[in-house]
Amino acid sequence: xxxxxxxxxxxxxxxxxxxxxxxxxxxxxxxxxxxxxxxxxxxxxxxxxxxxxxxxxxxxxxxxxxxxxxxxxxxxxxxxxxxxxxxxxxxxxxxxxxxxxxxxxxxxxxxxxxxxxxxxxxxxxxxxxxxxxxxxxxxxxxxxxxxxxxxxxxxxxxxxxxxxxxxxxxxxxxxxxxxxxxxxxxxxxxxxxxxxxxxxxxxxxxxxxxxxxxxxxxxxxxxxxxxxxxxxxxxxxxxxxxxxxxxxxxxxxxxxxxxxxxxxxxxxxxxxxxxxxxxxxxxxxxxxxxxxxxxxxxxxxxxxxxxxxxxxxxxxxxxxxxxxxxxxxxxxxxxxxxxxxxxxxxxxxxxxxxxxxxxxxxxxxxxxxxxxxxxxxxxxxxxxxxxxxxxxxxxxxxxxxxxxxxxxxxxxxxxxxxx
Amino acid sequence: xxxxxxxxxxxxxxxxxxxxxxxxxxxxxxxxxxxxxxxxxxxxxxxxxxxxxxxxxxxxxxxxxxxxxxxxxxxxxxxxxxxxxxxxxxxxxxxxxxxxxxxxxxxxxxxxxxxxxxx
Amino acid sequence: xxxxxxxxxxxxxxxxxxxxxxxxxxxxxxxxxxxxxxxxxxxxxxxxxxxxxxxxxxxxxxxxxxxxxxxxxxxxxxxxxxxxxxxxxxxxxxxxxxxxxxxxxxxxxxxxxxxxxxxxxxxxxxxxxxxxxxxxxxxxxxxxxxxxxxxxxxxxxxxxxxxxxxxxxxxxxxxxxxxxxxxxxxxxxxxxxxxxxxxxxxxxxxxxxxxxxxxxxxxxxxxxxxxxxxxxxxxxxxxxxxxxxxxxxxxxxxxxxxxxxxxxxxxxxxxxxxxxxxxxxxxxxxxxxxxxxxxxxxxxxxxxxxxxxxxxxxxxxxxxxxxx
Numbered sequence: 108x109x110x111x112x113x114x115x116x117x118x119x120x121x122x123x124x125x126x127x128x129x130x131x132x133x134x135x136x137x138x139x140x141x142x143x144x145x146x147x148x149x150x151x152x153x154x155x156x157x158x159x160x161x162x163x164x165x166x167x168x169x170x171x172x173x174x175x176x177x178x179x180x181x182x183x184x185x186x187x188x189x190x191x192x193x194x195x196x197x198x199x200x201x202x203x204x205x206x207x208x209x210x211x212x213x214x215x216x217x218x219x220x221x222x223x224x225x226x227x228x229x230x231x232x233x234x235x236x237x238x239x240x241x242x243x244x245x246x247x248x249x250x251x252x253x254x255x256x257x258x259x260x261x262x263x264x265x266x267x268x269x270x271x272x273x274x275x276x277x278x279x280x281x282x283x284x285x286x287x288x289x290x291x292x293x294x295x296x297x298x299x300x301x302x303x304x305x306x307x308x309x310x311x312x313x314x315x316x317x318x319x320x321x322x323x324x325x326x327x328x329x330x331x332x333x334x335x336x337x338x339x340x341x342x343x344x345x346x347x348x349x350x351x352x353x354x355x356x357x358x359x360x361x362x363x364x365x366x367x368x369x370x371x372x373x374x375x376x377x378x379x380x381x382x383x384x385x386x387x388x389x390x391x392x393x394x395x396x397x398x399x400x401x402x403x404x405x406x407x408x409x410x411x412x413x414x415x416x417x418x419x420x421x422x423x424x425x426x427x428x429x430x431x432x433x434x435x436x437x438x439x440x441x442x443x444x445x446x447x448x449x450x451x452x453x454x455x456x457x458x459x460x461x462x463x464x465x466x467x468x469x470x471x472x473x474x475x476x477x478x479x480x481x482x483x484x485x486x487x488x489x490x491x492x493x494x495x496x497x498x499x500x501x502x503x504x505x506x507x508x509x510x511x512x513x514x515x516x517x518x519x520x521x522x523x524x525x526x
Numbered sequence: 527x528x529x530x531x532x533x534x535x536x537x538x539x540x541x542x543x544x545x546x547x548x549x550x551x552x553x554x555x556x557x558x559x560x561x562x563x564x565x566x567x568x569x570x571x572x573x574x575x576x577x578x579x580x581x582x583x584x585x586x587x588x589x590x591x592x593x594x595x596x597x598x599x600x601x602x603x604x605x606x607x608x609x610x611x612x613x614x615x616x617x618x619x620x621x622x623x624x625x626x627x628x629x630x631x632x633x634x635x636x637x638x639x640x641x642x643x644x645x
Numbered sequence: 646x647x648x649x650x651x652x653x654x655x656x657x658x659x660x661x662x663x664x665x666x667x668x669x670x671x672x673x674x675x676x677x678x679x680x681x682x683x684x685x686x687x688x689x690x691x692x693x694x695x696x697x698x699x700x701x702x703x704x705x706x707x708x709x710x711x712x713x714x715x716x717x718x719x720x721x722x723x724x725x726x727x728x729x730x731x732x733x734x735x736x737x738x739x740x741x742x743x744x745x746x747x748x749x750x751x752x753x754x755x756x757x758x759x760x761x762x763x764x765x766x767x768x769x770x771x772x773x774x775x776x777x778x779x780x781x782x783x784x785x786x787x788x789x790x791x792x793x794x795x796x797x798x799x800x801x802x803x804x805x806x807x808x809x810x811x812x813x814x815x816x817x818x819x820x821x822x823x824x825x826x827x828x829x830x831x832x833x834x835x836x837x838x839x840x841x842x843x844x845x846x847x848x849x850x851x852x853x854x855x856x857x858x859x860x861x862x863x864x865x866x867x868x869x870x871x872x873x874x875x876x877x878x879x880x881x882x883x884x885x886x887x888x889x890x891x892x893x894x895x896x897x898x899x900x901x902x903x904x905x906x907x908x909x910x911x912x913x914x915x916x917x918x919x920x921x922x923x924x925x926x927x928x929x930x931x932x933x934x935x936x937x938x939x940x941x942x943x944x945x946x947x948x949x950x951x952x953x954x955x956x957x958x959x960x961x962x963x964x965x966x967x968x969x
Contacts, residue, residue, distance in 0.1 A: 166583035169609045230844055230933025233533060236683035240546045254560035254623070260609045268614060269560065292536065301530040302845055302932040398581065398615065459848070459935045533930040537682045546684040 114142050117458065121150050125228060125462035128472035132465070136458060144453045146446060152476040156436050163431045164190050164405065165398050168262060174438070175474045176257050177220060180206075180213045181416035182438070183262040185423040188343060189412040190264050191393070193405055193427055201389035202266035203345040208279070208382040209253065209261055210344065211375040215286070216245045217417030218326075218368045218375075221469045222293065225365060228462040229306045234297065241289045244282050251275060264401055266392035271383075279383045283376050290373050298366050307361040311452035311464040314359055323448045324441040325419020327468045330367045331359035337415035348385075349378050361467045368469075402431040409435075418442055418469050435494070440474040562608045562623040565601055569643040571618040572599060578612035578621055587612060597645045603629055604637040646743075654742040659731050668876035669693040674918065675879070675925045682929040693876070697869050705865025710771025719766030720863070720870035726758030727877045734884045735813045737909035739898045744810040749801055752809060752885060753794060759874050760786050760840065766871070767859025778858020781849035781936050785839055788943040789846075793836035795951030796829040800889045803958045813893035823892055825961050828954045830890040832947050837882040838924055839939065841875060845931040846939050883920040884913070891916050 114135040121129035129150035135143040155174055159167050171186050172179045184206055191198060219242040226234030246256045252275055253259040261267050271279075297303060313323065318331035328335050336353040338346040354370045356363040394401070409426040419441025428434040445468040452464050548555060557563075565587075574597035576589040586605035590598045612621045631637065646654075654660055672693040680687030707713055733748045735741040741748075760782060767779035801807050803822055804815035816822055839846035850858045860871055887893065894909040934942065 162583060163581075165581055165611070169583040169607065169611065172609075173607070226932075230847065231931070232844075233537065233683050233929045234932075236685060237536075240684055243546075250561065251558040252560070254558070254562040254610065255608070258607075258609070260562075260611075263614075268610070296532045296536070299528050300532040300932070301528050302934060304528050305934060305938055306932055399577075457935060457937075531930055534926070537926060537930050540684050541678075541681050543684060545681075545686050547686050549686075 119461060126465070127224070128470070130470070130472050132453075132461070134453065134458065134461065139457050139459070141453050141456055141458060141461070144450045146450065148446065148472060149476045151473045153473075156438070156477065159436045160432060160434070163402055164264060164433065165402060167433065167436070168264070169258075169260065171436075171438075172258050172260060175440075175471050177217045177471065178213070178416040178418065178421070178440075178474065179258045180209055180261070181414050181421050182423075183260075184210060184344070185412045185414040185421055186425070186436075187262045187264055188414070189410045189423055189425040190405065192410045192412065193408055193425070194264070194401065196265050196393040198266055198393050199390045200345070200387050202391050202393075204382050204386040205267045205269075205271055205391075206262065207345040207349065208271070208379055208386075209249070209259055211378045211382070212245055212249055213259075214375045214417045215372050215379075216242060216249070217469070218372050219245065221368060221466075222297075222365070225361075225463065225466055228466045229303065231303065234303075238293070241286065244286050244289075248279060248282050251278065263392070264398065265394055266390070268391070270391055271386060276383050276386070280380065283380055283383075287373070287376050290369065290376065293369050294366075294373070297369065298362060303365075304362065306460075306463065307365060310361045310460050311456055311467055312358070312360040313448045313452050315357070317451055318359065318448060321447040321451070322444050323419075324444045325416070325469075326364055326367045326371065327445045327448055328419065329353065329355045330363040332357045335420065337413050337420050341413055343412075343414060345382065349381050351378050361463060364467050405429070405431065416441055418471060418474075419444065438477060440471070440477075442468065442471045442475045443477070445470075446475070557625050557627075561625055561627075562610045563626045564603050564608075564624050564629055565606060565612060566622045566624040567599060567601065567639070567641060568620050568622075569599070569641045570620070572597065572620040572643070572645075573618055574599075574645050575617065577615040577617065581611050581615045583607065583609060583611065591645070592642075595645055596642055598640065598642045600641075601639045602637055603639070604634070654732060659734075659736045659742060661728060664728060664731055664877050664880060665873070668873065668880050669697065671880050671883075671918075671921050672876045674921055675928075678922060678925040679929050682926060697873065700864075700869035700872070701866055703865040705863075705867050708771050708862050711862065712769040712771075715765050715769040716862075717867070719762045719769075720867045720874070721762075722765075723759035723762030723874040724870055724877065726755040726762070727874060727881045730755035731877075731881050731884065733809055734881065734888050735810055735893045736884070736913050737906040738894060739814045739817050740810045744808055747807045749797065749807045749809050749812070753797055756840070756878065756882065756885070757786070757790065759878050762874070763859050763871070766863065766867075767861075770859075770862035772862050775859050775861045778849050778861070782842070782859055784936055785842070785846065785849055785939055788940040789836040789839035792832050792943055792947040792951045793840070795948065795955060796832040796836065797885075797889060799826055799829040799951075799954045799958050802955060803962060809888060813888050813898070816892045817895050817898040820892060820895060822961075823890065823895075825957060826890045826954075828950050828957075830886065832951055832954070833886045833890060834920070834923065834927075835947060836943075837879075837886065838927060839943070840882065841879055841924075843924065844928045845934050847933055848936040848939055879921060879924070880917065883917040883924075886920055887913065887916040 114137045117134045117136055119132040119134060120126050121131050131147040131150070133145040133147075134141050135145075155170065159170055162170060168183050168187060171182045174182050219238050223235040223238035223242070226232065226238060249259060250256045252271060253261045253269055261269055313327070313331050315332040318328050318333050322328075323331060323333065324335065332355055334353050334355050337343070338349075338351070339353050351374050354367050354374060356367050405427050407427055407429045409424065412423045412425070414421045414423075421441055422439040424435070424437040424439075425433055426435040449465060449468055449470075452467070453461065456464055574589060574591055579587045579589045584605045584607045586602045586607075588598075588600040590600075592598065608623070610623050613623050629637075656662060670693075673688065673690055676692070677687040707716060730752045732742045733744060733752050763782050764779045767775040767782070770776075800812050800816065800822070803825070804812040806812060806815070835846075842850050850860075860868065863871060892898075894912050897905060897908040897912055899905075900908055
């Protein structure tokens, strides 16, 4: 991903006006053209995977929800689906419909926020204000249904915590009509505005082959022609009963990513209408047993659950040891899968395009920051660490550094997220 | 057709629209019913079971029972993350998520609430 | 002209006091219009004055790496340039406060002083980001100056003189020429927008890439002067465009006396406010272009149109003399 290229090195971040969250890009430039990029991404590491090990599964729902403000429902749904799988619970259809509804509202929220941020990065502040004003429609709706605008906390083990009243259903349908008008407006003006085209067309292009090789996820992959969508490939919640299209584009540049996201909002509106109109009657929870009873029943085992977050495919791995706290949780977020495409997209672009190319994958560095260590197989001949070995390795590394040894290695080698 | 100035009709229309911002704190929005604000506690129905403490993900609630049968329920709103799990776990509806969200203060002690009652 | 009138012109009207007030009012109008286009509230009327006073009260630190003399002198040169330029632009009648043959060229030169003061101030700030910003400022200057001069010379060619007051008098007596100058007016608007470094031409000041570019190291009094320079440049540029392409005080230019002056000022304010409004809306509906795209727009489109405009003016002149 980052080879030894010669040229001036310009550091961007971790404090920089164009970045919403701290990350560090070291760009190698030749004049105004970028020839290579080096990424450091773990500035927002909060030790969530470790903190989750000392909390019960119920408390973990709220902890994992706060990994990210915009994909909060994605994280809880994915986690809770995993636990329900371990417990072999059958989530009632009504609860699944509500999960789908909130998930799609979250997707709209995320894409509209992104549209505003992208507008701001190219200097189009008016688009930013319009997109965020129209996003308020969705946020007010979410507040009415779940009680909060950002961390909805609607999932619980076995189902959902709040019901969708008939009045709220009517409001949802009315607001979707309002939102659809606005999305038609964006679809018509944004890709056809000449200055937006000048900044976004043929900028940060990622070809289909490259996207497939780097396993690009979400709208980034779909804009390069890969029809990957977990809602279609491995349906969860109520998606097997919904009728929707997977939006793809062939160009793979920033304009394609913008158009894909706006069209996905239109698809989400359609799914929300189907969910609101077709929601069946039923229970909200799989079992009337109280939480303590459920927590005591979780068997040993491990489970992988996937979810289509607004940014792409989200994978949760959960290992249980029979107690009411998990033994291991690991989360692979879609933004992590998309960073290699950023390095490719930056190569050949101008410095002035860095903010918009980085913003093009909708990066969520809070989501991304998990520890990733690459090994060369020299430790015990294995190609992976387990937790104890990793701990030992870390202690050794810090002792080495404290003793004055050079622990940073040569620049330019692939080091993952190591500090 | 790609032209510059595609946004001009909408921009001119917006000049006539009402502003989208609310002049807080002069005007405040009415919050929906389900809004999760600071926790409100009623000591009467409370049995001191401690389920709220057990399920609180932020360790904001502490329930202790004294030797003479008194129960003490403590809540720290600075730790609370307003998830509402305590409201759901309480078997007697002693805890309700209120509507108060203007909770800023400069005095650390004012964030802690404590109720002591007989059971 | 006696000393009293001279001082009146310099310090009160149309000099410092008038420009100071009008510049702050124009900034208010610009920001309010920009905010309303975005469905926001916008600042209250005294906000630009409050910002100016606030900056005056702050510490104006000189960075260690900066070349102190140039760094400190830069803000004043730009302001001095635009304030002086106003004296030669007609405001209340067809004659300006001062005029001489060739003063159009002097005004155009004085109007480009702010860009140079920005360049010197930014370059000698000792900050890498400022230097990149100033490089872009000068690159952009190469872009818009030529079309701006071509557009400004079109009325001069038509009137056969380089004296601003004579040009305005000529247009006043041949008002249909204003239609002929329409392309030049458009070029003038876009060039003024680029000169002021506003969206879509604010690559040198790209907030999301460079954090204010050339002005990154300025604070306090010096920053207040730079911002005031920009506002005054907006007003003086609008006044110049109004004088060249909109006929100045037309249609009340021929009315004499105090009534004529009052009406002239009213027409002047109306026309310049209209130009400021157009520039604000332009700011709101377009995205920011990259620096090479800015040069592309100016050289590929506006220079040919400017040359064409001069051709049209010459053709109309020959036709008017019966030779075509």
